[in-house]
Each structure stands twice: as structure tokens, then as C-alpha cells.
Amino acid sequence: MKGTPPAAGTTRFRLTLEYDGRPFMGWQRQAHGPSVQQTIETAIHEISSETAIVQAAGRTDAGVHASAMTAHVDIAKPFAPFRLMEAINGRLKMAAAPVSVLDAAIAPPGFHARFSCIGRSYAYRLLCRRAPLTHQSGLVWRRPRPLDVAAMHEAAAHLVGQHDFTTFRHIHCQAASPIKTLDRLDVCADDRADGQHIRIEAEARSFLHHQVRSMVGVLVLVGEGKWQAAEVKAALEARNRARLGLNAPPDGLWFLGAFYPPPVG
């Protein structure tokens, strides 16, 4: 297993985090702006005087949200997990940072939030309506007209399975290989008084950089009637980023959860 064990004299805690990505440059610590990682590391420094590194299952981009991100951190100062959660949340609240620790536990032996992770799920939320957004601004992607959800769901089936996802990969993606196995890509819709709510859920062991947003982009083209499902298949098979019709903005993207093997024993 990759990843380092906790340093001597520290305890590894597993944290479940919720965050609103709007004010952040993304998960990862950046020189030029606030990050979720730095926000939590600062809170931990304030309660422990330790310079701990927080590792997450997924390094979300600027403006991307998490409803349950798994992370870990090694801390020398003794804390009961509940007290650690309360202390970090207290500091985050004082900083008025929209980041919250939903759960804290002592990590099982060998646990690494990123390298032990065997599955990740995302949701992409769209709201189709003419009127601009109010309280949902930055939390969903607004499209002005209703989308053909049945056509989107049919097109999504072409992307499920093991493929070379070069077309759906950001040019700066650092993954060693463009081949990924997409386990699930579902499109469902719900017509409510405030518009047509569409939710696209994606699940895989891991994703390429911008993969979910790129897949959502072409599905929206299908939903708008601009592409046929067969063109999604052709774009995938072209293995050419230039064939991507549309990349969705970060607004609607939510990291839903990370999955780990059950404890041995």
C-alpha cells in the first residue's frame, strides 16, 4: 500500500468533511488563494500547535463542493475523536469558513484517505429554467431550457465501463494513464416548481482531472438536442480532447463520498 504510516507518537484520525467550494481555490493548498486544505490545517494548528498535513480522498477543483469528503490527519496531541471534531468545528466557525467536520474517528491501521480509497462518487446538479438563480447560485449549473433526460441517460451508457478517457481529461491531468473504469453514470430528473432539477451521478475507483465535468458537458449537449448519443461514443473513441464539445463549470459538482475496503478481521 502506498502512503506513509502515522509519524511516531501521533494518532491518525479519519475525518468526514462537508464544504461549500464557492470561496475556495479548491481542495489543495495554493500560494495565490484560500484552499479547503489550508483552512482545516490552520484550524488544527490553532488547537494543537501542530503543523499537520490533511490528506483527502479527492482533490476537488476551485468552486467544487463536498457533501462527504473523507480525509485523514496525524496529530500528536491526545484528542478523543468527538472532542477533535468539536474543536476543529469551533475554529472553522470562528473563521467563518464554510467547512464542517461531520464525523471524526481513529483511522484503522494502514488507512490513507487517498491511497486506501477504492471508490469515489460525485453528483452533478443542474437546474433548468429561464430565471437566474438566487440561493442556489454557485451550487448548481443553470441551463435556460429543459433537457431531454431520457436521451442523456441513453448517451451516458456509452461512457460506462473501461475506456481510454483522453477526450474527457484536462490537458494538465497528471494521471499516469487515461484508462479508467466508470462503474456508474446515471441521469435522473425531478420537475419542481422552481424548475427541472437534473442530477447526474458518477461512480468509479478514480477519475481523471475534469472527467466528471467533461462527461456532464457532452451529456448536456445531448440533452439540448445538439448531439446524438452516437456522437458521445465517437468523441470517446476519438481519444482527442479537441473532440470534447463542452466542459461543465465547477458550480454543480459535488463530491458525494469515498469508499474503503471493509476492515480485515
Add this chain to the structure above:
Amino acid sequence: MKGTPPAAGTTRFRLTLEYDGRPFMGWQRQAHGPSVQQTIETAIHEISSETAIVQAAGRTDAGVHASAMTAHVDIAKPFAPFRLMEAINGRLKMAAAPVSVLDAAIAPPGFHARFSCIGRSYAYRLLCRRAPLTHQSGLVWRRPRPLDVAAMHEAAAHLVGQHDFTTFRHIHCQAASPIKTLDRLDVCADDRADGQHIRIEAEARSFLHHQVRSMVGVLVLVGEGKWQAAEVKAALEARNRARLGLNAPPDGLWFLGAFYPPPVG
């Protein structure tokens, strides 16, 4: 019917509005801060050069939201309803105001958003969990522990029907009578990964000032096991504001919709 007809040479439009109450002092125009009413009136002035008054079905308090508020306005400059909606939304967007026109139509003869209204519905949203809120901050009321929803629903039944709601009325309420008929007060819950979501829906011809928040307050006391259902009944029958155990904050309150008689014809 109360309310004035449109002034000669104007057209009365019926608007459906969504707004995020967080930045506003409430619906009604105020000397000391921004209001939803003033925000829309300013947008209308910018597109028509007219000083029009926008009347709403409900004058929500500071921090209270609307998912579908009905309002009307009389405008002399000719507009197709769709164009009016687009023009107001364009101005609201430029002002970065979290207010949106979901629909616009020419009002039926005699229509008055407030005085023609025969029913109003509200939802109050609670999220029960230990962790502070992130993207839902100001949009739901967080309670640290799960609530007993069955007990709340049972207690709510004591408030349904025609009663003197003096206990559930703000001391500055301007209604002529404290007697109101509550048609519906339902409590339902949904356990999700981010906590226990509780939704309380209330429906009546009209409500007293703070009535929904006051009813929610005592239902939460019941949900926490601090009050029995019979104490809600006793507090109602006392007709005494001092007997109100708890008033809920505006955060979780949403104006859901206004109902009008079907057009005669």
C-alpha cells in the same frame, strides 16, 4: 374586494418571485436597510422610468426566504410579460441581488396579490446534526440533536383548526384579530448522510406575524422532549404570548406559495 385597481393607462402584472432572504431586512421597504420590495422596484424603475409599487401576498420578515412569492405591479410602459420578466431579471442580476422573477403574466381583472389571496403556505426547514452548517447556513435552522418527529406531528394536530393564536403572535402584530384558521401543519423527516432533515409545512388563509416561527418553536421543544403535546394545547388555550416556549429564527422559513380563486368564466 379591497385594494385599488390599476391606475388608468397601466397594466397590472402578476409576478412569481424567488428570493434568498439572507441579505434583506425583509420584504417591505425600510429606511434602514435593503428590502426585497425596494430591490424589485428599483429594477422596474431602471427599465421603465416608473416609480411603481410592488405588492406581495406576504410581507416576509428579515432573513425569511421565498420559493414562489406572488406579487403584482402596475406599469404604463408596454411590455410583453416574458420581456418584462427578462428585463427585471437582467437588472437584478446586474445588481447581484438574490431575487429572481420565475414567472410574469398579465393579472386577471380585479387581481390584487395581497387582498385576492385565499391561501398561503410556508415550509420551515430544520437540519439536526452536531456539525455547523456550510452551504445551508441561513437557509435552515440547525438543531444539535435529532428530534422526535412523531411527537412533533402529534403536537401539531392541536394547532390545526380555528383558534385564538395570541400565544403564537408577535407583540407588534397588526392583525385586527388573533383568530386564524390553520388548515394544515405537517411535520415530516428524512434522514440523510448530512443529518436529519425536518420539514414543517403550514397552510392557512393568512397568518399572524411570527405565527409560523412561534408554532415551530414549540414543536421543536416537543421534538426535544422538553414539552409534551398537551403543553402545546395548554399554551394555545392560555392566549398569552408569555407562554410561548421558544420562537424559531427566520433562517429556516420559506414562503412556498399563494393561492387565488380560479378565474370566473
